[in-house]
Amino acid sequence: MTKPEKLIVDGKRLDGRGLNELRPIRFKAGVLKRADGSCYLEFGGNKVMAAVYGPREVHPRHLQNASRAIVRYRYNMAAFSVEERKRPGPDRRSIEISKVSREALESVIMQELYPRSAIDIFVEILQADAGTRVAGINAASVALADAGIPMRCLVSACAVGKVDGELVLDLNKDEDNYGQADLPVAMNQFGEITLCQMDGHMTEEEFGRALDMAIEGCKKLHQMQRQALIEKYGEMVSPAEEAH
Template identity: 65%
Template sequence: MSDKPDKFIDDSGLRLDGRRVDEIRPMKIDIGVLSRADGSCYLEWGKNKVLAAVYGPRTLHPRRKQIPDAALIRYRYNMASFSVEDRIRPGPSRRSVEISKVSAEAFEPVVLTKFYPNTVIDIFTEIIQADAGTRTAAINAASIALADAGVPMKGLVSACAVGKVDGQLVLDLNKDEDNFGAADLPVAMTQDGEITLIQMDGNLTQEEFKEAIEMVRVGCMEILEIQKRALYTKFGDDPSFDLTEEDLSDIQSDEQLIDEDADNPVNEDDEGLNEPGDIDPDEKKINGEEDLDGESDEQ
């Protein structure tokens, strides 16, 4: 992995893995894969392989950690020692503890913890195979696992990264782009586009940053559609799904179709039938500038 590619984006505008700059990697989602967990999800995103399990709400021990009027969200992000090319030391590291903390906070605004005083909702995410963007993949999987566990939430959380290579912004970095790129900006957001996690590595100008947020917003909405599709089709090709789709389009009356995404080969499965780029123009406004500034110092 030590050789840096000469060029990350070729003359026709395609990246090393053949994607366009605003294209995410294919994602595959399996729900309810662990029998002992209350909710679980296995997610593949490009070469990333992530397993998420949710237990709870359940009694929290030690008792001094209990919150009298809410549930505690405990999140564990862990990379398997074999998940990367050079074996990593098993167990918590500085990096995984940090990611666990910010990821737990990414779910706090959406999970309705007030219904379960003095309890804990445990979320475990294991990175089985890593290829850049594992924290975002873990959040996407955890979001589905929480829904599968029947935990009440205001909505799903979707996460995606954006970065800079060869002086150009690219969505959903892969390993090479992450290692040799100039910036990496993972973002998690709710369906309303409210950012619940943002971190940054490297440098971006203010203009680039704003543009990057817009790109990642579109990326997260695509991922949200994939997550929704996975949940709707958990019980097989449910006939009610067609109805759901119609209803959805009724609800989002002002939706704007992004043309480039219409032929998006993002999804291998029937998810590909979906138009992943549907977003509401109202959602495009950045409604979290202060949040961004407040949290972006975590490098």
């Protein structure tokens, strides 16, 4: 698409959303038979599959850590996921995204329970439409829970951008291409920010507001992730609640 004259008209974005609205989002937990845990996610035009294996033996063995599980995260874009064919295999971008996404999730995984083992997370982007790294983190978090990996809580992620001088939640592809800034954020349920990157420019005041918008977006995503797990496993009752 050529650059539209305006991306926001009368307070509405070109896809009809308000400034503070997420795209349509649908999680489905436990969709792959051979993975220990999995999640399929549609996040606007993004289609993402996450698969988790583990805790399992580490190969090669010299990577083992005697006191905790190692976490490995592979973000991969399918060749057919983008308009211009993506050359298969890792590149600088996917290596960076794999690293920051792993770090975004590690803080909630109880790695100390599984010394010498590995938890492997695979994220396949089947269709990309801006915001794939945050989509991958959301799906991976649900897949980890589906695999029964002990976690302190879930991690949720979304991006806030600046378009036509306005802050908007969850950029679509045109907004990402022609906007002025993109701020992907991940947050755990304790309110700790576990990923914060930025492309482009914002003032300090805008950055503060953008972070608040991202936090609100993450809270909404958390509800959807929780719902996807309830759909598969039913309402969880904690032992304390059960005693009453």
